[in-house]
Amino acid sequence: MPRGTSVGFVVAILPCGLGAAGAASAFLPCGSGVAAAIFLGGLGFTAAILWRGFNVVAAIFLGGLGFAAAIFGGLGFGTVRTKWADPLEGYVEETGCSCALVQAHQKARVQQIRKPRKFLHIPLQQATVLPKIPQTMVNPTSSYCRINRAVPILQLYFDEAVDLRNDLRLSRQSILSLTAAIRLDSDHGWERDIEVLLFLFWLGHAASFRVVSRTFDIPKSSVHDIVHRVSSAIIRILRRVIAFPTGDDLVAVGEGFAQLLGSPAFSSTVGAIDGCHIRLKPPAATAQCYLNRKLFHSIQLQAITNHRGKFIDIFVGYPGSMHDARVLRNSPVFTGSLYPPAGKCILGDGGYPCLREPIYLITPYREPVQNPVQQGWTTPHSRARNIVERAFGMMKTRWRSVFFKAMEVSPAFVPEVIACCAVLHNIALQNGDIVEPEVGENNHDGPPEALNPGTRSGEHVWDDLAAAVSAPDIRLPALHDHDYL
Template identity: 40%
Template sequence: MAMQYEFVHTKDDGNGEKTGAGLQSQEPAGQSQWKLLKVVTMEKDGMKVLRIKKEINDDTEHNTPSPVTDEQLCPKVDMVFDKEWSQSLWRDDKIDSIDRTEEETPGSSMTQHQNGGLLQCSKLNPSTPILKVFCDPERDTYPDYRLKRESLNYLFSLALTGQDRQTATFKILVFIYWLAHGTSYKTVSETFGIPLSNATSIVRDVADKLVKLSLKIVNKPSSGELALTVQGFGRLARHPVFEKAVGAIGGCHVRVKIPGVPQPQQRPGDQPLPEKALPTINFQGVCDHTGSFIDVFAGLPGSMTDVRILRHSPLYKCALYPPPGCFLLGNGRYPCLQTPVCLITPYSKSDQNPLHVQFNQHHAMALSSIERTFGIMKKRWHTIFLQPLELHPSFIPKVLAVCTVLHNICLRSGDLLEPVEVEDGSKVTEALKEWLASNETSGEALRDSLAKQIST
């Protein structure tokens, strides 16, 4: 038989708690059992916490519930029923009566409580200020999320799987907002009306899931795409000699404020602390002619040189790219190599040979793709690349990997930006004269051959 429900308003008991009968379920006449769910809301850490008390009364002559026999605590609920997110719901002390029992099987947008006693449902709440823009198809999402609506839709098409799409959409929006503004978890919690603990776990969980998209989004060109790549670098360099280039490599430093570690102190009146006063993490990337990342490697300390970063990367160790007969382009911080990775760098600026000067000019135009790519990344995710990250170093590589995934998604969806001013690594004054490792062979002979072809 179907149960009937009625809602009983809560009352203030004078001790800072609001108690009362929440959903009262009645069985048809003739049945001896009454079930009562008590809802208790109390202030805790600036947020209201939902506590549910369940009572069973077998007395057929009295309608008064018996004392509590079982108590369940729902820790920092972020979703309640299928109407609204709890912080906006409980802030107004309003609950809609829902025809749903505890024993009901979870539907497409439900998550089972860990104790099995409470079913929570989730749907986006358009009344939440930060979600108003997203829920209105006519509004621009870039100011809030640093991604246009086309990019968000592309991301959702890749990331939303299974039935619980409403919750997944909300979590992705929380993460993108955190990434775009570089705010604290507390600010994210207050902005979206969710508990602080949920904001922290959402950011971590979504980062893990979006990193997995790199297998689809950040990958090396196929044999068919390779032809377009070499033609693209030839157009960038304005010479067919560079139609054997299949990528440009470069890197940048990400400043870190390690939580719990004392930072350098600055006295009043002193000059601002230089960027080198903070530890950094290296981020190496390889892009194609369009500026799309095809390989990334991050996580090693900033004290390591670009050459050492390259030698530690899978790109170098596996030597699977570039394919035979092709080469990568790099700036003067790298040595000119033939093997294990064919990497062509410019001649030293002090080399005034007209042949070499001309080669450097074409080389710089082709290499500009990686410099422009990092410039776009720094403009879109300026709180990640231009401000110190107050994150644990072990989590930063995942954040950087997600940035590259979102960067490639933006390119595919036409969400383009002009880059910020960045250091042009192609104009390094002097090329490095580093020793070659035992497994390396110099690429200077190949570079000389390319220079001669340009002059003819």
């Protein structure tokens, strides 16, 4: 082999080896350093063989280009490509992510990106756009959804020794029951517990979204979305929490009324019905329709409760100018004869008509009563009606910011908020979270309206029920000594 050729061969092979070493140090099986070194080194080797006059010069020149490509491509481009191929590494360093699920997702994604490719580099947009991480993999400590434990209301929540009823109007056990019962459809990282706390704070204080945003250190737009999302989730469980009793539960309700009123004549009573007015800011075009007899704008809430004050049916949304009896006639419980079942009755005040059909509704004697027998029926009947009024009082005391001033929300959203309050009332009762009512209201709307065709009056049963209530529970011993037949 000529001397020039041997020198060119050595000079050409040397940068090829350096290029391979540079590429290997960058973990690139087919990196740009190797490609450039082999290509340019090969040109130098060919020149050393073919061009003997310029073999040494050509080999040194082309071999030097291969060496430079090895250093710049293998070490420089290799480092850049490694950074592009592992875009989640910076995300983990910035957010302090430690969730095992997210790390597993990252590892699998990085391994997928690091597979050998047929091209020499990865475009930036292709390397950084990752598939959506499932909600179960979202790390609660990420920069977007990290809980700010410096927020005072959250400090109270995480301190298990603190009573939350002063700030959130529900006990801790009631809040946990609510959180476990609802399902939230969310596409971001806010925890379900935090969303429930935010909704309860907004409901308990009737605060603006701006105030709630500052209290929880959450964007105002997110506060709006969370409030509506949680309220919708509560409405979805309404029929599980507020439902008519059946079977043994129905018998227990009748026994509860009989025990509460001290007479077995009330064992067929399975509910008490009444209505109340909820303040709101009415639409300007129809404001007069919402003006009630107490001269403030409201909507009607009709409710039926059991003997413990638990709501078993609600009907909300009609304007305050409507009479209680008209609201009843338009409610599903009346039009569909849903409750009470055959042989059972519910009790209502004098604002409702005494009915036998389509529902069995018993009202008190009209004032003034004529004799002690009628009075003996009216007094326990009034105590039974006080159960539903007490339930309204408990709910209004718990959510006084909602019920004692006009709500600053859309009128279309008010019925949903009131229904949420009724659901939360039942959840609180189930967990022993009882609030004594501070005030009571007289919701009597005056004499009932005339009966519609198809309804049947129940006034003929007044005397029978009054006689049953007035009859002694135990026969006196002296009565056994005589036969009156």
